[in-house]
Amino acid sequence: MEIHRILGNKVRLYRRADGGTWHCSTYLKSKEWRKSTKEKSLAKARDVATDWYMDLTARDHFGALKTGKTFAEVAKVFEKEYEATTRGHRSPKWVQGHKDRIRLHLMPYFGDKIVSEITSGAAQEYRVHRMSEPDDWNEEEEGRPWKPPARNTIHNEIVTLSMVLKAAQRHGWLENLPDLSDPYRRRSKVEHRPWFTPNEYKQLYQATRKNAANPKSTAFKWHAEQLHDYVLFMANTGLRPDEVKHLEFRDVEIVTDDWSGKKILEIEVRGKRGVGYCKSMPGAVRPFERLRDRERPIGDGKGKDAAMALPEPTDKLFPNEFKKMFNRILTENKLKFDRNGKARTAYSLRHSYICFRLLEGADIYQIAKNCRTSVEMIEKHYAAHLKDMIDTSLINVRKEKRQLQEQTKQEEAENRPEA
Structure with missing residues (x-):
């Protein structure tokens, strides 16, 4: 040195x-x-x-020099605590996201600051700093024009900053938490989540069925068949993609619905909300039976001579991802983006399930319970844009003119003074 x-x-x-x-x-x-x-x-x-x-x-x-823990010191304590206490409850990717935001953005700006010096004004100055083009930005060297980060990106960074300051307060290094809310943020516009209308959904499953029958390569036939059943299974259960990813055959049971008398699936779901239960639509039964009866590769499953066998109860329904194949089919059928320019993903199948149930007149509370979400979320992101949710019998109410005249005469007679 x-x-x-x-x-x-x-x-x-x-x-x-x-x-x-x-x-x-x-x-x-x-x-x-x-x-x-x-x-x-x-x-x-x-x-x-x-x-x-x-x-x-x-x-x-002048007495303005403050002593205490710096942001860098508190950030190290926070990272250690957060990773240890959330192990098994938060995914490693989520934890790494906080670490990356601290390392890439918060540490270079707040690292040497005493945590008591990080005020509401300092947080706002940080927002301005992130939204301003750096002085040393060279478009020719970077090969692209400078682009400000998305509002949600900065919001996530402020959330991480808040969590670090809360850690400082817990340890007694910070007396009061500053107000870190955006002073100029207006209430964001509520937009519906991208979904497939009934006609678009029909177009999608017809495309995946055609792809399963005639894949571009015979090596991908098994994956194409799995993708077709994945689309049908998702749209008839409303599961989240991460919930389906962890679903095993032993978690699914075919039963007879007491109300309709039809066969449905009872699913034990494990996902971000913990363990919950879901009852599917009858349309999910046949795709599940095909998944159960379809042989799959054993081991790494590579090569033409890969051994095949029926799945075990502990095997996952969908052990492989088909993101590229799914996106290709969406693009080829002009379904990748909705009319608002929002990209559709596997999550859009869950959104479609909720919208389909609402259009059929299902009870919103039961939908929320079956999808392991809240009524508020469904009303905010789904029910607000569905025209069939508006009951015209309660809106287009009119009193008949003759009935109104008779009512007026009756009121006048009742109020007329006696002779």
Whole structure:
């Protein structure tokens, strides 16, 4: 490590590798202060370190220099706690998302700040910083014009920031949490989620049936048949894609519905809401029977001579993904995007199931219970845009003109004073 001392040995300049950036440190108010100069030149690093030290001493003189845990220190504690306490409850990808937001965006901006200095104004300045084009952005070097991050991206970063500050408050390093809400955010427009109308759904399953009968390659025939049954199964159960991904044959049972007398599926669901139950539409029974009776590859399943066998009760219904094949069929049939330009995915089959049930007049509470969601979510994202949810018998109510006249005469007679 290369070290230089300046300002009468009060400030130390150091770098850990040749050609790297210089960092500076000093000792003030019984605490060591550190900062990256972001300069590779020693002369420029001296100037940055000098200005930084003078600013620290001035703030100390006027009582504005605050001591306490920095954001970087609290962030390390938060990451360790969050990963340990959410293990088994949150997916590793979700936990890694918080770590990435801290490492890529929050740490470079708030890293050296004392957590008590992160106020509502500091959070708003961070939003402006993220929405502003960087001074060092070079369109030719990057090969693309600069594009601001999506509003939801910044929202997620503020959520992570809030969780770090809450960790600081729990440990007694922060007295009060600042208000981190966006002061200029208007209530977002409620838009329905992309789904397939009945005609579009018919077009989709006809396309997957044709693809299963005549795949582009015989090597993909098994996958094409699985995809066709996947589309029918999803649209008749309303399961989430992640719930279907973890579904095993032992979780599904064919029973006779007491109300309709038809065969349906009773499914024990394991997903983001824990363990729940679902009763399917009769249309899900035949796809499930085909899945149960269809031989599948054993082991890695590669090669022309791969061994085939019927699935075991502990096997997953859909062990493989068909994202590329599904997207290809959607694109070829012009179903990938709805009229609002929103991309359809496997989740759209769940949205279609809910909309189909509402159009058929099913009870909204029972739909919510069967789909393991809330009535509020269904009313907000599904029922609001379905025309059949509006009851004209309760809207187009009119009093007949003659009936109104007779009612008026009767009221006049009752109110007429006696002779």
